[in-house]
Amino acid sequence: MTQAQREKLKQKLLELHAELTGKTPAKIEPNRTDESRVGGDEDEQPLNEMLQTIASSRNRNSDIVLQRVVKALGKLRDDPDSFGECEECGDEIPFGRMEAMPYVEFCVNCQSKRDAPKSGRRRHLTDYK
Template sequence: MNAKQREEFKKLLLALHAELTGKTPQRIEPNRTDDARIGGDEDEQPLNEMMQAIASNRNRNMDGVLARVVKALGKLRDDPDSYGECEECGDELPLGRLRAMPYAEFCVTCQSSKDGPKGPATRKKLTDYS
């Protein structure tokens, strides 16, 4: 990766960082319907509470991303050569993967072996049901 590419990813990361630290969690969720907007009516209070619960769940998930964004920015600053390399096997991450996920730490192969086969405890043997 050359300096110009690193600069490009740095901008992406800074934009992500601004988005994640700014108070605009709704922007991360894809728009579903316009009539799902949160209104100011008292009637809608239960809905508001529900939406807030969803938003705080989402924010918790986003914390992990923010931590990785900060980490990636730190790499670009302190050890630019290591940015864009898989932390597991040291391979360079494809630029397409980095553009989609500039905070990616692992290549697809290492990531999927970390994630394991489709989440924990989904596979059950017949003997589990005895």
């Protein structure tokens, strides 16, 4: 991977990071403790709790991506030469794949092995003849 390519992916990762930690997903507002509004707001508290529950379940998927984004950024900083290499086999991950998912950790081969069902061996097409 060239320096320019790495720089491009780094930008993408930083954008993703900003997106995941910032504007989306639904910002969780802290419960209001505004002194000028004490009293008369008894209905507000349960609503806040409900909104926080919704926000946190919506955030769960992006949390996983965020972890990977953070990991990828750490790798770029600490070990830039290994960035873009499959963590399983060490092959270089095609740039197109990195561009689509700059936080990706495995090449297509290793990813599909990992995604394969764990029970039993993979059937070959010939098994069905």
